[in-house]
Amino acid sequence: MxxxxxxxxxxxxxxxxxxxxxxxxxxxxxxxxxxxLKPGSFSFLTGASGAGKSSLLKxxxxxxxxxxxxxxxxxxxxxxxxxxxxxxxxxxxxxVFQEFRLLNHLTAYENVALPLRVMGRxxxxxxxxxxxxxxxxxxxxxxxxxxxxxxxxxxxxxxxARAVVTQPNLLIADEPTxxxxxxxxxxxxxxxxxxxxxxxxxxxxATHDLGLIRQIDAPVYRLADGMLVQENGEVxxxxxxxxxxxxxxx
Amino acid sequence: xxxxxxxxxxxxxAREAALFFVVGALCFLAALAALSAKSTYGAARAWTxxxxxxxxxxxxxxxxxxxxxxxxxxxxxDGVITARAxxxxxINALLEPNFGKxxxxxDLPVPxxxxxxxxxxxxxxxARISIALHDAGHSAAVDAHAEWAGDVRHMLSISRIAALxxxxxxxxxxxxxxxxxxxxxxxxxxxxxxVLHVAGAKDRFIAGLFERRFWLLGLRAGxxxxxxxxxxxxxxxxLGRSGAERSGLLPQLSLDFPDLAVLVVxxxxxxxxxxxAAGITVMRSxxxxx
Ligand SMILES: Nc1ncnc2c1ncn2[C@@H]1O[C@H](COP(=O)(O)OP(=O)(O)OP(=O)(O)O)[C@@H](O)[C@H]1O
Ligand SMILES: [Mg+2]
Numbered sequence: 001m002x003x004x005x006x007x008x009x010x011x012x013x014x015x016x017x018x019x020x021x022x023x024x025x026x027x028x029x030x031x032x033x034x035x036x037l038k039p040g041s042f043s044f045l046t047g048a049s050g051a052g053k054s055s056l057l058k059x060x061x062x063x064x065x066x067x068x069x070x071x072x073x074x075x076x077x078x079x080x081x082x083x084x085x086x087x088x089x090x091x092x093x094x095x096v097f098q099e100f101r102l103l104n105h106l107t108a109y110e111n112v113a114l115p116l117r118v119m120g121r122x123x124x125x126x127x128x129x130x131x132x133x134x135x136x137x138x139x140x141x142x143x144x145x146x147x148x149x150x151x152x153x154x155x156x157x158x159x160x161a162r163a164v165v166t167q168p169n170l171l172i173a174d175e176p177t178x179x180x181x182x183x184x185x186x187x188x189x190x191x192x193x194x195x196x197x198x199x200x201x202x203x204x205x206a207t208h209d210l211g212l213i214r215q216i217d218a219p220v221y222r223l224a225d226g227m228l229v230q231e232n233g234e235v236x237x238x239x240x241x242x243x244x245x246x247x248x249x250x
Numbered sequence: 251x252x253x254x255x256x257x258x259x260x261x262x263x264a265r266e267a268a269l270f271f272v273v274g275a276l277c278f279l280a281a282l283a284a285l286s287a288k289s290t291y292g293a294a295r296a297w298t299x300x301x302x303x304x305x306x307x308x309x310x311x312x313x314x315x316x317x318x319x320x321x322x323x324x325x326x327x328d329g330v331i332t333a334r335a336x337x338x339x340x341i342n343a344l345l346e347p348n349f350g351k352x353x354x355x356x357d358l359p360v361p362x363x364x365x366x367x368x369x370x371x372x373x374x375x376x377a378r379i380s381i382a383l384h385d386a387g388h389s390a391a392v393d394a395h396a397e398w399a400g401d402v403r404h405m406l407s408i409s410r411i412a413a414l415x416x417x418x419x420x421x422x423x424x425x426x427x428x429x430x431x432x433x434x435x436x437x438x439x440x441x442x443x444x445v446l447h448v449a450g451a452k453d454r455f456i457a458g459l460f461e462r463r464f465w466l467l468g469l470r471a472g473x474x475x476x477x478x479x480x481x482x483x484x485x486x487x488x489l490g491r492s493g494a495e496r497s498g499l500l501p502q503l504s505l506d507f508p509d510l511a512v513l514v515v516x517x518x519x520x521x522x523x524x525x526x527a528a529g530i531t532v533m534r535s536x537x538x539x540x
Contacts, residue, residue, distance in 0.1 A: 091450030105260035
Protein backbone atom coordinates (compact mmCIF):
# COMPACT_ATOMS: atom_id res chain seq x y z
CA MET A 1 0.00 0.00 0.00
CA UNK A 2 1.98 2.98 1.22
CA UNK A 3 5.09 3.42 -0.84
CA UNK A 4 7.95 4.41 1.37
CA UNK A 5 10.28 6.80 -0.33
CA UNK A 6 13.20 8.61 1.24
CA UNK A 7 11.71 12.00 0.46
CA UNK A 8 8.74 11.27 2.66
CA UNK A 9 11.00 11.46 5.64
CA UNK A 10 13.85 13.71 4.72
CA UNK A 11 12.21 16.44 2.76
CA UNK A 12 9.22 18.65 3.06
CA UNK A 13 6.43 17.75 0.67
CA UNK A 14 5.84 21.46 0.20
CA UNK A 15 8.20 24.25 1.00
CA UNK A 16 7.70 27.92 0.25
CA UNK A 17 10.60 30.29 0.81
CA UNK A 18 9.83 33.98 0.68
CA UNK A 19 7.18 33.48 -1.95
CA UNK A 20 5.44 36.54 -3.37
CA UNK A 21 2.92 36.76 -6.15
CA UNK A 22 1.56 39.63 -8.15
CA UNK A 23 -0.42 38.99 -11.29
CA UNK A 24 -0.04 42.18 -13.23
CA UNK A 25 2.38 44.73 -11.96
CA UNK A 26 -0.25 45.97 -9.49
CA UNK A 27 -0.62 44.86 -5.89
CA UNK A 28 0.92 41.82 -4.34
CA UNK A 29 -1.57 39.01 -3.72
CA UNK A 30 0.94 37.04 -1.67
CA UNK A 31 3.84 38.63 0.15
CA UNK A 32 6.91 36.83 1.35
CA UNK A 33 5.25 33.60 2.41
CA UNK A 34 7.23 30.85 4.10
CA UNK A 35 5.63 27.49 4.67
CA UNK A 36 6.72 23.94 5.30
CA LEU A 37 4.33 21.00 4.97
CA LYS A 38 5.69 17.64 6.01
CA PRO A 39 5.03 14.56 3.93
CA GLY A 40 1.87 12.91 5.10
CA SER A 41 0.56 16.09 6.76
CA PHE A 42 -3.01 17.35 6.52
CA SER A 43 -3.60 21.10 6.46
CA PHE A 44 -6.39 23.58 5.95
CA LEU A 45 -6.02 26.90 4.21
CA THR A 46 -8.62 29.53 4.94
CA GLY A 47 -9.16 33.23 4.47
CA ALA A 48 -11.69 35.73 3.21
CA SER A 49 -12.85 35.62 -0.37
CA GLY A 50 -10.17 37.20 -2.51
CA ALA A 51 -7.48 36.66 0.13
CA GLY A 52 -5.46 34.60 -2.34
CA LYS A 53 -6.18 30.99 -1.38
CA SER A 54 -6.63 29.82 -4.94
CA SER A 55 -3.57 31.80 -5.96
CA LEU A 56 -1.44 30.13 -3.31
CA LEU A 57 -2.70 26.71 -4.38
CA LYS A 58 -1.87 27.54 -8.00
CA UNK A 59 1.73 27.92 -6.94
CA UNK A 60 1.59 24.53 -5.24
CA UNK A 61 0.22 22.66 -8.23
CA UNK A 62 2.79 24.34 -10.46
CA UNK A 63 0.41 26.24 -12.69
CA UNK A 64 1.97 29.59 -11.82
CA UNK A 65 5.52 30.55 -10.95
CA UNK A 66 5.96 32.92 -7.99
CA UNK A 67 7.03 36.49 -8.71
CA UNK A 68 9.63 36.07 -6.01
CA UNK A 69 10.89 33.27 -3.81
CA UNK A 70 11.06 29.55 -4.33
CA UNK A 71 8.46 26.79 -4.37
CA UNK A 72 9.90 23.36 -3.62
CA UNK A 73 7.97 20.12 -3.90
CA UNK A 74 9.23 16.80 -2.58
CA UNK A 75 12.55 18.38 -1.80
CA UNK A 76 13.19 19.87 -5.22
CA UNK A 77 13.20 23.59 -5.98
CA UNK A 78 10.82 23.86 -8.89
CA UNK A 79 12.45 26.91 -10.46
CA UNK A 80 15.37 24.73 -11.45
CA UNK A 81 13.34 21.98 -13.11
CA UNK A 82 13.06 21.51 -16.86
CA UNK A 83 9.60 21.56 -18.43
CA UNK A 84 9.53 17.79 -18.66
CA UNK A 85 10.58 17.45 -15.04
CA UNK A 86 7.81 19.85 -14.07
CA UNK A 87 5.34 17.64 -15.98
CA UNK A 88 6.60 14.59 -14.14
CA UNK A 89 6.20 16.40 -10.83
CA UNK A 90 2.65 17.48 -11.67
CA UNK A 91 1.74 13.82 -12.01
CA UNK A 92 2.44 13.42 -8.33
CA UNK A 93 -0.02 16.17 -7.49
CA UNK A 94 -3.80 15.79 -7.58
CA UNK A 95 -5.88 18.94 -7.89
CA VAL A 96 -9.55 19.66 -7.19
CA PHE A 97 -10.27 23.02 -8.80
CA GLN A 98 -12.69 25.45 -7.24
CA GLU A 99 -14.49 25.63 -10.58
CA PHE A 100 -14.03 21.87 -11.25
CA ARG A 101 -12.66 22.23 -14.79
CA LEU A 102 -14.22 19.05 -16.04
CA LEU A 103 -14.06 18.52 -19.78
CA ASN A 104 -17.56 18.67 -21.15
CA HIS A 105 -16.99 16.39 -24.12
CA LEU A 106 -15.94 13.55 -21.84
CA THR A 107 -18.15 11.43 -19.60
CA ALA A 108 -17.71 11.36 -15.83
CA TYR A 109 -15.78 8.12 -16.22
CA GLU A 110 -13.51 9.57 -18.93
CA ASN A 111 -12.88 12.71 -16.92
CA VAL A 112 -11.75 10.65 -13.96
CA ALA A 113 -9.59 8.44 -16.18
CA LEU A 114 -7.92 11.43 -17.87
CA PRO A 115 -4.86 11.70 -15.58
CA LEU A 116 -4.31 7.96 -15.95
CA ARG A 117 -4.38 8.27 -19.71
CA VAL A 118 -1.92 11.14 -19.51
CA MET A 119 0.34 8.77 -17.60
CA GLY A 120 0.00 6.28 -20.42
CA ARG A 121 -1.95 3.66 -18.46
CA UNK A 122 -4.09 1.16 -20.36
CA UNK A 123 -7.80 1.17 -19.82
CA UNK A 124 -7.81 -2.52 -19.01
CA UNK A 125 -5.59 -1.68 -16.04
CA UNK A 126 -7.61 1.16 -14.58
CA UNK A 127 -11.18 0.54 -15.61
CA UNK A 128 -12.32 -1.22 -12.46
CA UNK A 129 -10.55 1.21 -10.14
CA UNK A 130 -12.13 4.19 -11.84
CA UNK A 131 -15.60 2.66 -11.70
CA UNK A 132 -15.18 1.70 -8.09
CA UNK A 133 -13.99 5.17 -7.14
CA UNK A 134 -16.97 6.76 -8.89
CA UNK A 135 -19.30 4.37 -7.07
CA UNK A 136 -17.63 5.30 -3.84
CA UNK A 137 -18.42 8.98 -4.33
CA UNK A 138 -22.01 8.04 -5.13
CA UNK A 139 -21.86 8.30 -8.91
CA UNK A 140 -22.15 4.59 -9.76
CA UNK A 141 -25.26 5.37 -11.81
CA UNK A 142 -23.73 8.36 -13.57
CA UNK A 143 -20.55 6.87 -14.99
CA UNK A 144 -21.29 7.70 -18.60
CA UNK A 145 -23.03 11.02 -18.13
CA UNK A 146 -21.45 14.22 -19.32
CA UNK A 147 -20.61 16.88 -16.72
CA UNK A 148 -23.15 19.38 -18.02
CA UNK A 149 -25.92 16.90 -17.28
CA UNK A 150 -24.76 16.50 -13.67
CA UNK A 151 -25.65 18.65 -10.69
CA UNK A 152 -23.02 20.95 -9.17
CA UNK A 153 -22.40 18.53 -6.32
CA UNK A 154 -22.09 15.60 -8.70
CA UNK A 155 -19.61 17.52 -10.83
CA UNK A 156 -17.64 18.31 -7.72
CA UNK A 157 -17.44 14.64 -6.85
CA UNK A 158 -16.23 13.81 -10.35
CA UNK A 159 -13.55 16.49 -9.91
CA UNK A 160 -12.51 14.96 -6.60
CA ALA A 161 -12.39 11.47 -8.04
CA ARG A 162 -10.18 12.77 -10.88
CA ALA A 163 -7.82 14.34 -8.34
CA VAL A 164 -7.39 11.21 -6.21
CA VAL A 165 -7.52 8.49 -8.87
CA THR A 166 -3.74 8.52 -9.37
CA GLN A 167 -3.12 8.25 -5.61
CA PRO A 168 -1.02 11.41 -5.72
CA ASN A 169 1.68 12.25 -3.18
CA LEU A 170 0.17 15.68 -2.75
CA LEU A 171 -3.54 16.42 -2.93
CA ILE A 172 -4.64 20.02 -3.33
CA ALA A 173 -8.35 20.77 -3.03
CA ASP A 174 -9.86 24.23 -3.51
CA GLU A 175 -13.27 24.42 -1.77
CA PRO A 176 -13.91 20.74 -2.45
CA THR A 177 -17.20 20.58 -0.58
CA UNK A 178 -18.75 23.89 -1.54
CA UNK A 179 -21.60 22.35 -3.53
CA UNK A 180 -22.55 19.27 -1.55
CA UNK A 181 -24.78 18.68 1.45
CA UNK A 182 -23.20 18.18 4.89
CA UNK A 183 -23.47 14.38 4.71
CA UNK A 184 -21.66 14.23 1.39
CA UNK A 185 -19.15 16.79 2.66
CA UNK A 186 -18.38 14.53 5.60
CA UNK A 187 -18.05 11.56 3.28
CA UNK A 188 -15.62 13.39 1.00
CA UNK A 189 -13.62 14.57 3.99
CA UNK A 190 -13.33 10.96 5.02
CA UNK A 191 -11.98 10.13 1.57
CA UNK A 192 -9.27 12.78 1.95
CA UNK A 193 -8.58 11.61 5.48
CA UNK A 194 -8.22 7.97 4.39
CA UNK A 195 -5.88 8.90 1.57
CA UNK A 196 -3.84 10.85 4.06
CA UNK A 197 -3.72 8.12 6.68
CA UNK A 198 -3.47 5.04 4.49
CA UNK A 199 -1.33 6.24 1.59
CA UNK A 200 0.53 9.02 3.33
CA UNK A 201 -0.80 11.58 0.87
CA UNK A 202 -0.01 15.14 1.87
CA UNK A 203 -3.33 16.98 1.81
CA UNK A 204 -4.01 20.72 1.58
CA UNK A 205 -7.62 21.86 1.58
CA ALA A 206 -8.69 25.46 1.02
CA THR A 207 -12.09 26.25 2.47
CA HIS A 208 -14.24 28.84 4.20
CA ASP A 209 -16.22 26.07 5.81
CA LEU A 210 -15.53 26.12 9.54
CA GLY A 211 -17.70 23.03 10.06
CA LEU A 212 -15.41 21.15 7.74
CA ILE A 213 -12.32 22.38 9.53
CA ARG A 214 -13.71 21.27 12.90
CA GLN A 215 -14.18 17.71 11.67
CA ILE A 216 -10.48 17.06 11.48
CA ASP A 217 -7.79 17.93 13.90
CA ALA A 218 -5.31 19.57 11.59
CA PRO A 219 -3.37 22.81 11.39
CA VAL A 220 -5.26 25.71 9.85
CA TYR A 221 -3.44 28.42 7.94
CA ARG A 222 -5.19 31.69 7.34
CA LEU A 223 -4.37 34.04 4.50
CA ALA A 224 -4.91 37.72 5.19
CA ASP A 225 -3.32 40.75 3.57
CA GLY A 226 -1.03 38.55 1.55
CA MET A 227 0.41 36.87 4.65
CA LEU A 228 -0.03 33.40 5.99
CA VAL A 229 -0.89 33.12 9.66
CA GLN A 230 -1.55 30.01 11.70
CA GLU A 231 -5.14 29.89 12.89
CA ASN A 232 -4.38 29.90 16.63
CA GLY A 233 -3.53 33.55 16.12
CA GLU A 234 0.21 33.31 15.99
CA VAL A 235 2.04 34.31 12.92
CA UNK A 236 3.39 31.11 11.42
CA UNK A 237 6.91 30.72 12.86
CA UNK A 238 8.73 31.47 9.66
CA UNK A 239 6.36 34.01 8.16
CA UNK A 240 7.66 37.54 7.73
CA UNK A 241 5.83 40.73 8.43
CA UNK A 242 4.77 42.88 5.54
CA UNK A 243 6.76 46.03 5.17
CA UNK A 244 3.92 48.16 3.84
CA UNK A 245 2.57 50.02 6.92
CA UNK A 246 -0.72 50.95 5.28
CA UNK A 247 -1.56 47.29 4.73
CA UNK A 248 -1.29 46.70 8.49
CA UNK A 249 -4.05 49.24 9.25
CA UNK A 250 -7.36 47.69 10.21
CA UNK B 251 -18.93 0.55 -25.50
CA UNK B 252 -17.41 3.90 -24.81
CA UNK B 253 -15.14 5.83 -27.15
CA UNK B 254 -11.50 5.14 -26.47
CA UNK B 255 -8.09 6.66 -26.84
CA UNK B 256 -8.61 9.44 -29.33
CA UNK B 257 -11.43 11.02 -27.35
CA UNK B 258 -9.19 13.32 -25.32
CA UNK B 259 -10.26 15.99 -27.77
CA UNK B 260 -13.89 16.62 -28.61
CA UNK B 261 -15.03 15.06 -31.87
CA UNK B 262 -15.78 18.29 -33.62
CA UNK B 263 -17.59 21.45 -32.78
CA ALA B 264 -19.15 24.30 -34.70
CA ARG B 265 -15.92 26.25 -34.62
CA GLU B 266 -14.08 23.44 -36.31
CA ALA B 267 -16.86 23.09 -38.86
CA ALA B 268 -16.31 26.76 -39.71
CA LEU B 269 -12.57 26.14 -39.92
CA PHE B 270 -13.25 23.17 -42.20
CA PHE B 271 -15.27 25.42 -44.47
CA VAL B 272 -12.60 28.14 -44.55
CA VAL B 273 -9.82 25.67 -45.31
CA GLY B 274 -11.94 23.91 -47.92
CA ALA B 275 -12.89 27.16 -49.65
CA LEU B 276 -9.31 28.42 -49.74
CA CYS B 277 -8.07 25.12 -51.07
CA PHE B 278 -10.79 25.27 -53.70
CA LEU B 279 -9.61 28.70 -54.85
CA ALA B 280 -5.94 27.78 -54.79
CA ALA B 281 -6.54 24.52 -56.64
CA LEU B 282 -8.77 26.29 -59.16
CA ALA B 283 -6.05 28.85 -59.81
CA ALA B 284 -3.45 26.12 -60.14
CA LEU B 285 -5.62 24.08 -62.49
CA SER B 286 -6.44 27.03 -64.69
CA ALA B 287 -2.82 28.11 -64.76
CA LYS B 288 -1.95 24.62 -65.84
CA SER B 289 -4.70 24.57 -68.50
CA THR B 290 -3.63 27.93 -69.85
CA TYR B 291 -0.14 26.60 -70.02
CA GLY B 292 -1.21 23.41 -71.77
CA ALA B 293 -3.55 25.16 -74.21
CA ALA B 294 -0.91 27.69 -75.15
CA ARG B 295 1.56 24.94 -75.79
CA ALA B 296 -0.79 22.93 -77.93
CA TRP B 297 -1.87 25.98 -79.80
CA THR B 298 1.53 27.35 -80.62
CA UNK B 299 2.84 23.89 -81.44
CA UNK B 300 -0.03 23.57 -83.90
CA UNK B 301 0.74 26.75 -85.78
CA UNK B 302 4.48 26.39 -85.57
CA UNK B 303 5.73 25.38 -89.05
CA UNK B 304 2.40 26.16 -90.74
CA UNK B 305 2.33 28.38 -93.81
CA UNK B 306 -0.45 29.46 -96.07
CA UNK B 307 0.54 30.39 -99.60
CA UNK B 308 -1.87 32.37 -101.75
CA UNK B 309 -1.36 32.39 -105.50
CA UNK B 310 -3.04 35.16 -107.38
CA UNK B 311 -4.12 34.71 -110.96
CA UNK B 312 -3.68 30.96 -110.87
CA UNK B 313 -6.15 28.17 -111.59
CA UNK B 314 -6.53 24.81 -109.90
CA UNK B 315 -4.00 23.10 -112.14
CA UNK B 316 -1.39 25.77 -111.57
CA UNK B 317 -2.02 25.55 -107.85
CA UNK B 318 -1.53 21.76 -107.85
CA UNK B 319 1.67 22.20 -109.81
CA UNK B 320 2.93 24.81 -107.32
CA UNK B 321 2.02 22.48 -104.43
CA UNK B 322 4.06 19.68 -105.97
CA UNK B 323 6.96 22.08 -106.39
CA UNK B 324 6.76 23.09 -102.74
CA UNK B 325 6.47 19.49 -101.58
CA UNK B 326 9.89 18.91 -103.10
CA UNK B 327 11.49 21.71 -101.09
CA ASP B 328 13.89 20.91 -98.30
CA GLY B 329 12.10 21.05 -94.91
CA VAL B 330 8.58 20.79 -96.29
CA ILE B 331 6.57 17.91 -94.95
CA THR B 332 3.32 18.39 -96.81
CA ALA B 333 2.03 20.91 -99.32
CA ARG B 334 -1.55 20.72 -100.49
CA ALA B 335 -3.64 22.99 -102.67
CA UNK B 336 -7.12 23.81 -101.36
CA UNK B 337 -9.94 22.48 -103.53
CA UNK B 338 -12.72 24.77 -104.83
CA UNK B 339 -15.04 23.36 -102.21
CA UNK B 340 -12.61 24.19 -99.42
CA ILE B 341 -12.07 27.70 -100.69
CA ASN B 342 -15.81 28.24 -100.99
CA ALA B 343 -16.25 26.94 -97.47
CA LEU B 344 -13.70 29.45 -96.23
CA LEU B 345 -15.39 32.28 -98.04
CA GLU B 346 -18.93 31.28 -97.21
CA PRO B 347 -19.18 33.33 -94.03
CA ASN B 348 -18.50 36.45 -96.11
CA PHE B 349 -20.23 35.71 -99.37
CA GLY B 350 -23.06 33.37 -98.43
CA LYS B 351 -24.07 29.94 -99.69
CA UNK B 352 -24.76 31.09 -103.20
CA UNK B 353 -21.06 31.07 -103.83
CA UNK B 354 -18.92 33.51 -105.69
CA UNK B 355 -19.47 34.98 -109.05
CA UNK B 356 -17.51 32.63 -111.32
CA ASP B 357 -15.51 35.46 -112.81
CA LEU B 358 -14.29 36.92 -109.52
CA PRO B 359 -10.54 36.34 -109.26
CA VAL B 360 -9.99 34.37 -106.09
CA PRO B 361 -6.50 33.47 -104.99
CA UNK B 362 -5.71 29.78 -104.79
CA UNK B 363 -4.47 28.62 -101.42
CA UNK B 364 -1.78 26.08 -100.61
CA UNK B 365 -1.36 24.79 -97.07
CA UNK B 366 2.27 23.99 -96.28
CA UNK B 367 3.49 22.16 -93.21
CA UNK B 368 7.18 22.50 -92.61
CA UNK B 369 9.51 20.75 -90.24
CA UNK B 370 9.73 22.69 -86.96
CA UNK B 371 13.49 23.11 -87.41
CA UNK B 372 13.39 24.09 -91.08
CA UNK B 373 15.27 27.34 -91.50
CA UNK B 374 13.94 30.32 -93.41
CA UNK B 375 11.28 28.13 -94.92
CA UNK B 376 8.90 31.05 -95.49
CA ALA B 377 11.53 32.92 -97.51
CA ARG B 378 12.57 29.87 -99.46
CA ILE B 379 8.95 29.10 -100.37
CA SER B 380 8.60 32.65 -101.68
CA ILE B 381 11.74 32.42 -103.73
CA ALA B 382 10.90 28.99 -105.18
CA LEU B 383 7.45 30.16 -106.31
CA HIS B 384 8.77 33.42 -107.68
CA ASP B 385 11.44 31.54 -109.69
CA ALA B 386 8.73 29.27 -111.06
CA GLY B 387 6.87 32.37 -112.24
CA HIS B 388 4.09 32.43 -109.69
CA SER B 389 2.85 35.55 -108.01
CA ALA B 390 2.59 34.43 -104.41
CA ALA B 391 2.22 35.72 -100.89
CA VAL B 392 3.43 33.56 -97.96
CA ASP B 393 1.82 33.86 -94.55
CA ALA B 394 3.89 32.25 -91.79
CA HIS B 395 1.53 31.48 -88.92
CA ALA B 396 4.46 31.47 -86.57
CA GLU B 397 4.75 35.23 -87.03
CA TRP B 398 1.48 35.94 -85.33
CA ALA B 399 1.87 32.83 -83.16
CA GLY B 400 4.87 34.64 -81.68
CA ASP B 401 2.59 37.45 -80.54
CA VAL B 402 0.13 34.94 -79.18
CA ARG B 403 2.91 33.18 -77.38
CA HIS B 404 4.07 36.44 -75.87
CA MET B 405 0.52 37.15 -74.65
CA LEU B 406 0.21 33.66 -73.31
CA SER B 407 3.48 33.82 -71.43
CA ILE B 408 2.32 37.01 -69.77
CA SER B 409 -0.97 35.45 -68.77
CA ARG B 410 0.91 32.37 -67.59
CA ILE B 411 3.06 34.48 -65.31
CA ALA B 412 -0.09 36.17 -64.06
CA ALA B 413 -1.73 32.81 -63.39
CA LEU B 414 1.30 31.51 -61.54
CA UNK B 415 1.46 34.69 -59.46
CA UNK B 416 -2.20 34.24 -58.59
CA UNK B 417 -1.55 30.63 -57.57
CA UNK B 418 1.38 31.71 -55.41
CA UNK B 419 -0.57 34.55 -53.84
CA UNK B 420 -3.64 32.41 -53.18
CA UNK B 421 -1.57 29.60 -51.72
CA UNK B 422 0.25 32.00 -49.41
CA UNK B 423 -3.05 33.56 -48.36
CA UNK B 424 -4.58 30.15 -47.81
CA UNK B 425 -1.68 29.06 -45.64
CA UNK B 426 -1.82 32.26 -43.60
CA UNK B 427 -5.58 32.08 -43.12
CA UNK B 428 -5.45 28.39 -42.23
CA UNK B 429 -2.77 29.12 -39.65
CA UNK B 430 -4.75 32.01 -38.25
CA UNK B 431 -8.04 30.10 -38.13
CA UNK B 432 -6.34 27.13 -36.50
CA UNK B 433 -4.89 29.45 -33.92
CA UNK B 434 -8.33 30.92 -33.19
CA UNK B 435 -10.00 27.52 -32.98
CA UNK B 436 -7.34 26.41 -30.54
CA UNK B 437 -7.62 29.39 -28.22
CA UNK B 438 -11.16 28.23 -27.60
CA UNK B 439 -9.77 24.84 -26.55
CA UNK B 440 -7.60 26.37 -23.89
CA UNK B 441 -9.56 24.54 -21.16
CA UNK B 442 -8.41 21.18 -22.47
CA UNK B 443 -4.83 22.33 -22.79
CA UNK B 444 -4.87 23.60 -19.19
CA VAL B 445 -6.41 20.47 -17.70
CA LEU B 446 -3.99 18.18 -19.51
CA HIS B 447 -1.12 20.42 -18.50
CA VAL B 448 -1.99 20.35 -14.80
CA ALA B 449 -2.50 16.58 -15.01
CA GLY B 450 1.18 16.34 -15.96
CA ALA B 451 0.96 15.86 -19.72
CA LYS B 452 4.18 16.83 -21.48
CA ASP B 453 4.11 19.71 -23.93
CA ARG B 454 4.78 17.38 -26.86
CA PHE B 455 1.93 15.10 -25.85
CA ILE B 456 -0.58 17.95 -25.78
CA ALA B 457 0.75 19.54 -28.96
CA GLY B 458 0.68 16.11 -30.64
CA LEU B 459 -3.02 15.66 -29.92
CA PHE B 460 -3.86 18.95 -31.59
CA GLU B 461 -1.41 18.47 -34.42
CA ARG B 462 -2.99 15.16 -35.37
CA ARG B 463 -6.46 16.63 -35.15
CA PHE B 464 -5.70 19.66 -37.30
CA TRP B 465 -3.56 17.75 -39.77
CA LEU B 466 -6.54 15.52 -40.47
CA LEU B 467 -8.89 18.48 -40.63
CA GLY B 468 -6.64 20.29 -43.12
CA LEU B 469 -6.21 17.15 -45.16
CA ARG B 470 -9.93 16.43 -45.38
CA ALA B 471 -10.93 20.02 -46.06
CA GLY B 472 -8.16 20.37 -48.63
CA UNK B 473 -9.28 17.21 -50.40
CA UNK B 474 -12.85 18.42 -50.59
CA UNK B 475 -11.70 21.83 -51.87
CA UNK B 476 -9.39 20.35 -54.51
CA UNK B 477 -12.01 17.86 -55.71
CA UNK B 478 -14.63 20.57 -56.04
CA UNK B 479 -12.13 22.69 -57.97
CA UNK B 480 -11.40 19.83 -60.32
CA UNK B 481 -15.11 19.20 -60.84
CA UNK B 482 -15.69 22.90 -61.53
CA UNK B 483 -12.98 22.99 -64.14
CA UNK B 484 -14.43 19.87 -65.76
CA UNK B 485 -17.89 21.44 -65.87
CA UNK B 486 -16.57 24.73 -67.24
CA UNK B 487 -14.71 22.95 -70.00
CA UNK B 488 -17.66 20.72 -70.83
CA LEU B 489 -19.87 23.81 -71.08
CA GLY B 490 -17.29 25.60 -73.23
CA ARG B 491 -17.02 22.57 -75.52
CA SER B 492 -20.71 22.21 -76.10
CA GLY B 493 -21.02 25.92 -76.93
CA ALA B 494 -18.07 26.20 -79.29
CA GLU B 495 -17.43 24.17 -82.38
CA ARG B 496 -13.76 25.01 -82.66
CA SER B 497 -12.96 23.28 -79.42
CA GLY B 498 -9.43 22.50 -80.49
CA LEU B 499 -8.30 25.73 -78.95
CA LEU B 500 -9.87 24.98 -75.55
CA PRO B 501 -7.78 23.33 -72.86
CA GLN B 502 -8.00 19.57 -72.77
CA LEU B 503 -9.33 18.05 -69.61
CA SER B 504 -7.98 14.69 -68.80
CA LEU B 505 -6.83 13.51 -65.41
CA ASP B 506 -3.17 13.85 -66.21
CA PHE B 507 -0.21 14.12 -63.91
CA PRO B 508 -0.37 17.86 -63.10
CA ASP B 509 -4.07 17.56 -62.20
CA LEU B 510 -3.34 14.65 -59.90
CA ALA B 511 -0.46 16.59 -58.40
CA VAL B 512 -2.77 19.54 -57.64
CA LEU B 513 -5.29 17.12 -56.18
CA VAL B 514 -2.69 15.61 -53.86
CA VAL B 515 -0.51 18.61 -53.07
CA UNK B 516 -3.35 20.97 -52.11
CA UNK B 517 -4.66 18.87 -49.19
CA UNK B 518 -1.17 18.02 -48.01
CA UNK B 519 -0.17 21.67 -47.90
CA UNK B 520 -3.43 22.56 -46.13
CA UNK B 521 -2.89 19.73 -43.64
CA UNK B 522 0.69 20.77 -42.99
CA UNK B 523 -0.26 24.42 -42.57
CA UNK B 524 -2.97 23.52 -40.06
CA UNK B 525 -0.73 21.05 -38.27
CA UNK B 526 2.23 23.39 -37.94
CA ALA B 527 -0.01 26.25 -36.85
CA ALA B 528 -1.64 24.01 -34.24
CA GLY B 529 1.71 22.84 -32.93
CA ILE B 530 3.09 26.36 -32.67
CA THR B 531 -0.08 27.71 -31.05
CA VAL B 532 -0.22 24.99 -28.42
CA MET B 533 3.49 25.13 -27.65
CA ARG B 534 3.36 28.89 -27.36
CA SER B 535 0.35 28.88 -25.06
CA UNK B 536 1.99 26.20 -22.91
CA UNK B 537 5.23 28.15 -22.70
CA UNK B 538 3.25 31.08 -21.41
CA UNK B 539 1.92 29.15 -18.41
CA UNK B 540 4.73 27.43 -16.51
N1 LIG C 1 -5.31 35.21 -13.13
C1 LIG C 1 -5.44 36.32 -12.39
N2 LIG C 1 -5.05 37.51 -12.89
C2 LIG C 1 -5.16 38.64 -12.16
N3 LIG C 1 -5.65 38.69 -10.92
C3 LIG C 1 -6.07 37.54 -10.35
C4 LIG C 1 -5.99 36.30 -11.06
N4 LIG C 1 -6.48 35.33 -10.25
C5 LIG C 1 -6.83 35.93 -9.10
N5 LIG C 1 -6.60 37.25 -9.14
C6 LIG C 1 -6.81 38.21 -8.06
O1 LIG C 1 -6.10 37.75 -6.94
C7 LIG C 1 -6.83 37.93 -5.74
C8 LIG C 1 -6.95 36.61 -5.02
O2 LIG C 1 -7.74 35.73 -5.77
P1 LIG C 1 -7.95 34.24 -5.33
O3 LIG C 1 -8.78 33.59 -6.38
O4 LIG C 1 -6.61 33.64 -5.07
O5 LIG C 1 -8.75 34.41 -3.98
P2 LIG C 1 -9.45 33.28 -3.08
O6 LIG C 1 -8.92 33.46 -1.74
O7 LIG C 1 -9.29 31.97 -3.70
O8 LIG C 1 -10.96 33.74 -3.16
P3 LIG C 1 -12.28 32.84 -3.06
O9 LIG C 1 -12.44 32.45 -1.65
O10 LIG C 1 -13.36 33.76 -3.50
O11 LIG C 1 -12.08 31.69 -3.97
C9 LIG C 1 -8.18 38.49 -6.17
O12 LIG C 1 -8.15 39.88 -5.95
C10 LIG C 1 -8.27 38.21 -7.64
O13 LIG C 1 -8.97 39.22 -8.29
MG1 LIG D 1 -10.54 30.63 -4.61
